[in-house]
Amino acid sequence: MSRPTLEEHAPVQGYDPRTGEPVGAPVPATRPDEVGRVCDELAAAAARWAQTSDERRARALEAVADLLDAHVDELAALADSETALGLPRLTGEVARTTGQLRLFAEVLRDGGYRDVVIEPAGQGRPDLRRTRRPTGLVAVFAASNFPFAFSVAGGDTASALAAGCPVVVKAHEAHPRTSVRTAELVTRALAEAGAPPVFGIVHGFAAGVALVEHPGVTGVGFTGSTRGGLALARLCGARPVPIPFYGELGSVNPVVVLPGAARRRGEELALGYATSLTQGVGQFCTNPGLMFVPEDEALLAALTEAVAASTGGPMLSRRMHAAYRAAVTELRAHPHTRLLAEGRPADGPWGATPAVFAVAAADFDAATEFFAQERFGPVGVVVTGGGPQEAADRVARGEGKLTVTVQLDVDDPDDVAAARPVVHAASLRAGRLVVNGWPTGLAVTRAQHHGGPYPASTSPAHTSVGAAAIDRWTVPVVYQDCPVELLPDALR
Template sequence: MTVVQGYNPRTGEPFGDPVPETTDDQVDALARAAAAAFPAWSGLPAAERADVLERLADALDGWAESLVAVADAETALGVPRLSGELKRTTNQLRLFAEVLREGSYVEAVLDSANPDTVPPRPVLRRLLRPLGPVAVFSASNFPFAFSVAGGDTASALAAGCPVVVKAHSAHPGTSRETARVVASVLPEGVFGIVYGTSAGVALVKHPAVKAVGFTGSTAGGRALFDLAQGRPDPIPFYGELGSVNPAVVLPGAAAARAEEVATGFAASLTLGVGQFCTNPGLLFAPESLVPALAAAVGGTTGGAMLNERMSDSYRSGTEELAASGLAKQVAAGSAPEEGFSAAPKLFEVPLEVFAENVEKLTEEHFGPAGVVVTYRDPAALPEVLRALPGTLTGTVHASDDEHELAGAVAAALAGVAGRLIFNGWPTGVAVAWGMHHGGPWPATTNPLHTSVGTTSIRRWLAPVTYQSWPDALLPPELREANPLGIPRRVDGVLGVH
C-alpha cells in the first residue's frame, strides 16, 4: 500500500502516521457521493447554507490549538503565523456567509417583455446557478487558508457546490485533522478528501466533477489544466500558479527613504521564508539603492522550507542563476544548517541585460530570492514592464512629485498584474469584497477570476435564463416580489427591487 508521509521541515525527520493514498475506487465513491449530495446542498436556501458555514467556522476555531500544533510540526511555519492563518480561514467562511445573505452574488436580472424591440423581447429572468461538485487542490504554503477548508472550499460550498479536496503531500496530518472537523459539520457527501498524486489525477478526470480549483506550481497546474481541458466534457480549471510580483522604486522614493524601502523589501521578500505567492521577487530600482538593499537582505535569516523538494529546487535554482553570467549575487542572509533550510539571496542585473533576457530572469525561484534590476532612466521602465509575464501583483514606490511617472509605470503594470500596490508591499492579501488575487498567465489560468475575496464565488457558478416562465415556478431570487430582498437589475436598473 502506497502512503503519504509528513515530515518535520526543521529536522527532516518523518512526522506523524503515514496516510494511505486514495485508490481509484475510493475517488469514484467520493465523487459519486458529491454528485448525489449536490441537489440537496445547492437547493438549500442561501441563508441556511450561511448558517452551516458559520457553524463550520466555529468548529474549526474550537479545534484551533490542536490543528495549529500539527500544522507547525509539518510545515515549520510557526505557531503565531499558523494561528493567524487559521483565523483567516474561519473569517473567510464567515465572510461567505455574509455574501449568501446579501444575495447579489447570483447576479439576478429581470427584463420585462417589450414587443416594440427588434426582435421583440419576451419576459427574461437570469441568475447564476451552481455548477456541481468541485475538486479543490490544497496549497503547500498555506496549510489552512488555501487548503482543506480554505478559500476555494469556502467559496465553492457557499456557491452550493459539494467539494472533494486533494490534500497536499507536505501536510497530510494537518489535512486529515482539518477534514475530520469539516466532515463533522457538513451533510453527508458535501465534503470529501483524497490523498496522493494519482488520486488527484483521477479526481480531475471523474465525470461527476464539474470544476477544479488549484494553487501550486506552474508545471503541476499546467498538467492538470491540460487534463481538465482534454476530458470528453472539458471543465473549468482555475489555477493560481507562479508569480514574480515586480516592484518599482522610482528615483525620488529611493533618495528620500532608501532605508525604509530596503528594509520593507527585505521583510516582504523573506516573509514565510519566501513561500508566499506574493513575495516581491523582482525589484526595479536606481543603482544607488543597491547597497541599502544588499545590507537589508544580508541581515535577514532564512529558515526551513516546507519540504525537501522545495529546498533542493530553491538551492539549485539560485545556484544556476549565480552561475548564469547574467546576474551577480550581491547579498546572502543566514539560515539554520539542519532540516530543509534556505538562506535569503539577492541578485543584481542591469536593465539592459534584463531586457534582453526577460524569460530567463523572470523564472520564479520559490523561496527568499530576489533580483534587483538597476536602471538609469526611469522613462525606459514602461517598455520593459510591458514585456513581463503575467503576475499577481505590481508595486510602485514614488515620492509626492513623481505621480505622473508613477502613473505611466502603473499603466504598464496594469497589463500584466492583477493587483497594483502604491508605496507598500504585496505580501498580505486581504479577504474582502474589493480584492482581486489573479492575473494573466502564468499567474493564473484565467485572469478574469480571483481566488481570494467575495467574487471568487463566481468561479463555481454559471448563468441560466428563464424565458416566459410563470412567476410561481421561478427561483425565489427571480420572482416579481423579490421575497429574499436581494439586489437585482430590473429593466437595466440596479437596486433592491
C-alpha cells in the same frame, strides 16, 4: 499528464522541515475506486445542497469557521510540525481561513452573488429572468504553502460550498496530517449544521488524476506549480465533457522603485523589501522576487544591510529546497550577477538562506528569461539602473503576473509622472497593482482580485481570493415567460 506510476499510489508521508524526519504515520493514498465512491456520494447530494437556503448554507460555513477557531492551537501546532512556518503565522492563517468562511456567509446573506436580472415583457420581448445556479461537484487542489488558507478549508472550498457546490479536496502532500485533521473538523461541523454530505478529501497524486477525470466533477480550483497546473488543465480539456480549470500557477511580482522614493525613504524600502521577500521563507506566490531600482548607492547599501539582517528558515519540502538551492547556485554562477547580500543561514537539512543578487539593467535585458523567472524561496533579483520608463517596458513585456508594485514619493511630481507608465503596464500585465506597499499580504474582501494574465491565472477573468471567487462555481440560467409559481424564489 502520463498515467500515475506505482510510486504515485504510495502512502503520503509528512515530514518536519526542521529535521527532515517523518511526522507520524503516513496517510494512505486514496485508491481511484474510492475517489469514485466519494465523488458519486457527493454528486448525489449536489441537488440537496443547491436547494439549501442561503441562510442555512451561511450557517454551515460559520459552523465550520467556529469549529476550526475552537481548534486553532491544535491545528497550528500540527501544521507547524509539517510546515515549520511557525505558530504566529499559522495561528494567523487559521484566523484568515475562518475569516474567509465568514466572508462567504456574508456574501450569501447579501445575495448579490446570484446576479439576478429581471426584464419584464415588452416591445415584443418575452419576460426574461436570469439568475445563477451552482455548477455541481467541485474539485479543489490544495497548495503547499498555505496549509489552511489555500488548503482543505481554504478559499476555493469556502467559495464552492457557499455557491452550493459539494467539494472534494485533493490534499497537498506537504501537510497530510494537517489536512486529515482539518477535514475531520470540516466534516463534523457540516454534519452538525445539518448539511448533506458535501465535503470529501482524497490523498495522493493518482487520486488527483482520478478526481479530475470523474464525470461528476464540474470544475477544478488549483493553486500550485505551472507544470502541475498545465497538466491538470489539459486533463480537464481532454475529458469527454471538458470542465473549467481555475488555476493560479505562478508569478514573478515586480517592484518598481522610483527615484524620489529611493531618495526619501530608502531605508524603509530596504527593510520592507527584505521582510516581504523572506516572509514565510519566501514561499508566497506574491513574493517580490524581482525589483527595479535606480542607481542609488544609498538604497543599495540599505538593501544590503536589510537583507544581511534577515533570517532564513526551513523550506516546505525537500524538493522545494533543492529547487531553491539550484536557483541560488545558478544566480551565483551567472557572470552578470553580483551577490548583494545573504541573510542569516537557517539550520536544518531544508534550511534556506535569504540571498539577493544585483544585475545591471542592460544585463537583465540581455537575458530577461533567465533573470525574470519565478524562483520559490527567499531569493531576489534587484535590477539596477535604467529609467522608470524602461522599468515600465520591462513590466509590460514578460509574463502575466499576480501583482506589480510601484514605490513612489507622492509629493514628488517627477515620481508621480514616472509612475504613470508603470501603473499602465501593471494594469495590462497583472491582476493587482500595489502602491507604496508590498505584494505579500492579501486582503480578503469584496473588491479584491487575485489573478492576472497567464501564468498568474489560467482563467484571468476570475479571482481565487475575495468575494468574487464564488463566481467560478455558478453559471447563469434564464427563465423565459415562466409562471411565477414555477420560478425559483430569487426570481419571483
